[in-house]
Amino acid sequence: MKKQKRFKFKILRVFFLISILPLLIISASSLYIVVSSGQKNIIELQNLAIDNTSEKVQKFLNEKMDMFNLVVSGTPKSLRDIDMNNLNYLIDNLRTMAGDVSEISFINRDGVEIVKRSLVGGTRYNNVREREDFQTAFSGKNYIGEVVYEDGISLIRLSSQIENSDREVIGVISALVSLKSLDAVIEHIKLGESGFIYLIDQNGKFISSSRSDYLPLGKDLSDVVEVKNILSKKVKDKEGLNIYKNSIKEEVVLASGALDEYRWFVISEWPKNDAYQAINHMIIQSLLIIIITITLVIIFGLITSRQIIRPIKVLSNGVNKISEGDLEYKIELPTGDEFEKLAKEFNKMTDVLKENSELRDEFVFIAAHELRTPVTAIKGYVAMILSNDFGKISENIQQPLRTVEGANNRLVQLVQDLLQVARSEAGKMIIELKSVNIKNNINNVAKELKSLSDEKNITVNYKDPGKNVVVLADDNKLNEVIINIIGNAIKYTLSDGSIDIFHEVNKDKNILVTHIKDHGIGMKEEDMEKLFSKFYRVQTEKTAKIEGTGLGLFICREIIERMGGKIWVESDVGAGSTFSFSLKTK
Numbered sequence: 001m002k003k004q005k006r007f008k009f010k011i012l013r014v015f016f017l018i019s020i021l022p023l024l025i026i027s028a029s030s031l032y033i034v035v036s037s038g039q040k041n042i043i044e045l046q047n048l049a050i051d052n053t054s055e056k057v058q059k060f061l062n063e064k065m066d067m068f069n070l071v072v073s074g075t076p077k078s079l080r081d082i083d084m085n086n087l088n089y090l091i092d093n094l095r096t097m098a099g100d101v102s103e104i105s106f107i108n109r110d111g112v113e114i115v116k117r118s119l120v121g122g123t124r125y126n127n128v129r130e131r132e133d134f135q136t137a138f139s140g141k142n143y144i145g146e147v148v149y150e151d152g153i154s155l156i157r158l159s160s161q162i163e164n165s166d167r168e169v170i171g172v173i174s175a176l177v178s179l180k181s182l183d184a185v186i187e188h189i190k191l192g193e194s195g196f197i198y199l200i201d202q203n204g205k206f207i208s209s210s211r212s213d214y215l216p217l218g219k220d221l222s223d224v225v226e227v228k229n230i231l232s233k234k235v236k237d238k239e240g241l242n243i244y245k246n247s248i249k250e251e252v253v254l255a256s257g258a259l260d261e262y263r264w265f266v267i268s269e270w271p272k273n274d275a276y277q278a279i280n281h282m283i284i285q286s287l288l289i290i291i292i293t294i295t296l297v298i299i300f301g302l303i304t305s306r307q308i309i310r311p312i313k314v315l316s317n318g319v320n321k322i323s324e325g326d327l328e329y330k331i332e333l334p335t336g337d338e339f340e341k342l343a344k345e346f347n348k349m350t351d352v353l354k355e356n357s358e359l360r361d362e363f364v365f366i367a368a369h370e371l372r373t374p375v376t377a378i379k380g381y382v383a384m385i386l387s388n389d390f391g392k393i394s395e396n397i398q399q400p401l402r403t404v405e406g407a408n409n410r411l412v413q414l415v416q417d418l419l420q421v422a423r424s425e426a427g428k429m430i431i432e433l434k435s436v437n438i439k440n441n442i443n444n445v446a447k448e449l450k451s452l453s454d455e456k457n458i459t460v461n462y463k464d465p466g467k468n469v470v471v472l473a474d475d476n477k478l479n480e481v482i483i484n485i486i487g488n489a490i491k492y493t494l495s496d497g498s499i500d501i502f503h504e505v506n507k508d509k510n511i512l513v514t515h516i517k518d519h520g521i522g523m524k525e526e527d528m529e530k531l532f533s534k535f536y537r538v539q540t541e542k543t544a545k546i547e548g549t550g551l552g553l554f555i556c557r558e559i560i561e562r563m564g565g566k567i568w569v570e571s572d573v574g575a576g577s578t579f580s581f582s583l584k585t586k
C-alpha cells in the first residue's frame with residue numbers, strides 16, 4: 001500500500017514539474033509585465049494631467065498678459081502727451097476686460113503713476129521708478145511677479161510696456177491680478193476617481209488645486225521633502241513610482257512638472273489605492289486564471305496518475321489472491337497495452353502453478369493411498385500379536401510392540417488425514433446431505449472418546465436439548481468433525497476440567513450453531529487466524545509434547561463448508577477455547 005502511494009506521488013511530482021512549473025514561471029512573468037505596464041500607465045496618466053494643467057495655466061496667464069500689451073496710436077513720447085480722458089477710458093476698459101483686477105495703473109516713462117484704479121489702497125500716485133515690475137516692463141520684457149496672498153486671495157503682478165505707433169516705449173501698465181478664476185481653469189483635471197493636481201509657486205506656497213479645499217491658500221509646503229526636491233528640481237526620472245504621504249496624511253503617487261516662465265510647479269497626487277485599482281484588478285484576474293489553470297492541472301494530474309496506478313492495483317490484487325491460494329483467479333486487465341500483456345503472463349504463471357499443485361496433490365493422494373494398505377495390515381497384525389492370536393508372547397516383547405502399535409496408529413491417522421485432504425482438494429470428497437439428528441452424533445462421539453477423557457479426568461457435559469436436533473449434514477463426515485473438535489478439546493486440556501457442548505438455534509436463518517467449549521490451554525489471537533489452514537500447529541512449550549498433524553481443523557473446515565456451514569474459534573491463552581460450527585436445519 002505504502003509503495004503504491006509513493007509511486008502515485010512520484011507520477012504527480014513529475015506531472016507538476018513538467019506542467020505547473022512552466023505555468024508558474026509564465027504566470028510570474030506575466031504578472032510582472034502587468035504590474036510594470038500598469039505602473040507605466042500611472043506615470044503616463046500623471047504626466048498627461050501635468051502637461052494638460054501646464055498648458056491651461058499658461059494659456060490663462062498668457063491671455064491676461066496679452067491684454068496688457070498696449071500700443072497707442074500716434075507718436076506721443078510720454079503718457080503725459082495723451083489726453084487724460086483717453087487714458088481714463090483705456091484703463092477702465094482694460095480693467096473690465098481683464099476682470100479680477102484689484103489694482104491697475106499706467107506708469108509714465110519717468111516712473112510716476114499717472115492713472116490708477118485700486119480696490120484696496122485708494123489712488124495715491126506713487127513714483128515706482130525703482131520697482132522691479134516697472135524696470136522690467138520698461139526695458140521691453142513682460143514682468144510676472146511672485147504670487148502674494150492677501151485676505152484669502154492670491155494675487156500676481158503683471159506688467160507690460162505701452163508703446164506708440166513707432167514702437168517706442170512711452171510707459172508701463174502694471175496690474176495686480178487675482179488668481180481666483182484659476183481654480184475654475186483646473187478644477188476638472190482629475191486622475192482616476194480621486195487623483196488631483198495642484199500648483200505651487202517658486203517658494204513652495206500653495207496656489208490652487210483641482211481638489212476643492214485641499215489646502216489653505218498660501219500654505220507653505222517648502223518643508224515637505226518631496227516638495228523641496230521639486231523646488232530644487234532634484235526630481236529625477238526614477239524607475240517605478242514615487243509614493244509618499246502627503247500633507248493630509250494620504251498615501252499618494254507623486255509626479256511633478258515645472259512652469260518655467262512663471263516659476264510655478266504643477267504637482268499631481270494620486271491616492272495609491274485609486275491609482276493601483278486597475279493594476280489590482282488585473283492582478284486579481286491573472287491570479288484567478290492561474291488558480292483555475294493550476295486546479296485543472298491538478299485534477300488532470302490526479303486523474304492521469306489514477307489511470308496509471310489502476311492497472312498496477314488490479315495486478316497487485318490479483319497476485320494477492322493467487323498467493324492466498326486461489327489458483328482459479330484470472331486477472332482481467334483489458335488495457336490494450338503492456339499491462340494487459342503482463343496480466344496474461346501472470347495468468348499463464350497461475351496455470352502452471354495450478355498444474356504443479358494438482359500434480360503434488362495427486363502424488364500425495366497416490367502415496368497416501370498406497371500407504372494405507374500396509375499400515376492397516378500392520379495395525380491388524382500388531383493387534384493380533386498383542387492379543388496372543390499367534391501364541392502367547394512374553395512381557396518383554398509386549399512393551400516394544402505397544403510402542404510399535406502407538407507409532408503405527410499415528411501413521412494410520414496421518415495417512416487417513418492426507419487422503420482426506422487430497423480428496424477434498426481434488427474435489428473428490430463425497431458429501432451426501434440428509435437430515436441428521438446431531439444429538440446422536442455428539443452422544444456417540446462422547447462415548448467413543450470416554451476412555452481418553454477419563455484418562456485425563458475431564459468430564460464432557462452435553463446439555464441434552466431434549467427433543468431431536470436435526471441438521472442437514474453428511475452423517476459420517478459430521479462424526480469426523482465432532483471427533484476432531486472434542487478430541488482436540490481433550491488433547492489441549494492438560495488434565496482435569498470439563499468440556500461443555502451446547503446448541504444455539506438461529507430460527508430466522510434456519511441455522512443451528514454447535515459450541516464446544518473447553519477450559520484448556522487456549523491460544524493467541526494471531527494463531528486463531530491461521531488455525532484452519534493446512535499443517536498449522538500452534539508452537540508453544542505446552543503444545544510441543546502433544547502430537548498431531550495440523551490437518552484436523554483444515555479437514556473440519558472443508559467438511560463444514562461443503563455442508564453449507566461455517567466454523568470458527570474464540571479463545572484466550574490459559575482460559576480455554578470455544579470451537580463453534582453452524583449447519584443448516586432445512
Ligand code: ADP
Nearest residue numbers: 488489492522537538548549550551552553577
Ligand atoms: P493437530 O493434529 O495438531 O491437533 P488440528 O488441525 O486439529 O491439528 O489443530 C491445529 C492446532 O490447533 C493444534 O496443533 C493446536 O495447537 C490447536 N488447537 C486445536 N484445538 C485446540 C484446543 N481445543 N485448544 C487449544 N489449541 C487447540
